[in-house]
Amino acid sequence: MKIQIKAYGIAREIMGGSIELEFAGTTVHDLRHVLLVAHPQLIGLSSLLIAVNQNYASDEVKLAEHDEVVIIPPVSGG
């Protein structure tokens, strides 16, 4: 399936902006693996969360075609 992926902060810079991905996997865990392989610099971050439909998603969450998927590097608000 195709998924649109948005990213913020340093993740946005590493990934070069929002991307559309032809995704062969099923879960957040699979997506993380695909991203780390495609963009090894993401491995060096202190944390890398994935939000699905505006909630932090754990690894076993399954992805569907029209999900809002966002890559969240370490937050630093305030």
Add this chain to the structure above:
Amino acid sequence: MKIQIKAYGIAREIMGGSIELEFAGTTVHDLRHVLLVAHPQLIGLSSLLIAVNQNYASDEVKLAEHDEVVIIPPVSGG
């Protein structure tokens, strides 16, 4: 000696304002005794401090004629 005594808050109301006192004692302890006898309503207060020259004074502090003596009932700022 003569001392001028100022009071604030409920102590001011009980004592009827600032007073001049012909004082036969020597210490803050003596003054407190004189005041409590003259104004028994002061006894019912949660606390009654005496400031001498803008510092809270303990009972053994000696008073002199031109000291700034102020009666401080329970504080409730803020």
Add this chain to the structure above:
Amino acid sequence: MIKITEKSIDVQKVIETASSLGAGAVNVFIGTVRNTAHNKNVVWLEYEAYESMAVAETRKIIDVAAHRWPLMGWAVSHRIGTLKPGETAVVVAVSTKHRKEAFEACQYIIDQLKEHVPIFKKEVFEDGEEWVGARPQAQAATRSN
């Protein structure tokens, strides 16, 4: 800045006074007049201060706070006179590099101020009045009006 004033307090100005370019955190406490006390409507409050000593005692508190926490700026302003519900009675503001210290120092200052600074507050209700904290609780409940 330590200020005892009959004029309405400009909170923004107190905050600006306490701010510092090197500080990342400002904590501000604002004490306002509540519209009820002891389940009765407060009509107004009257504050009076032994002003010179109130300033001196507040300065002592600030000195201790500045020893305990690395304050980069601070300001305290206390209103006196007649205050209606909703009005600001006191503002304490401190700035520090990091936020934990700002919270701690600000709370210390207002706690100490309420305990030691010679300022006195009378609550005026529709059916009477009461000097706050003047008498032990049991007697306060049966006060005359």
Add this chain to the structure above:
Amino acid sequence: MIKITEKSIDVQKVIETASSLGAGAVNVFIGTVRNTAHNKNVVWLEYEAYESMAVAETRKIIDVAAHRWPLMGWAVSHRIGTLKPGETAVVVAVSTKHRKEAFEACQYIIDQLKEHVPIFKKEVFEDGEEWVGARPQAQAATRSN
């Protein structure tokens, strides 16, 4: 009120939004841009937010705080975009009947906000830039510019 905004934050307005006639205490936290970090001059900061989720996550934090403490009013405003030293990045204000609760709730909200809300800050120095907290400390020290 939860607000993510590119405009300069009006602190007084945030405080007014959080105030309540029944509350006697307002605690306010203001996060400002420091002029130094890692012993270097900060030229400016850039904040970006995943806005819709930032609002949703802040709301969750407020909901928990309102369960734990009897909040009578609250407001959170976070600036995004380019900020110079001295400018206000975030304001959290809460009002409660008594002051202890106001301090605790305000500190809880800012602590949680900094940990969970998807807002991202880049420090721009004269000789480089750094996304705050992005990398473990040791690597951050040897970042390229």
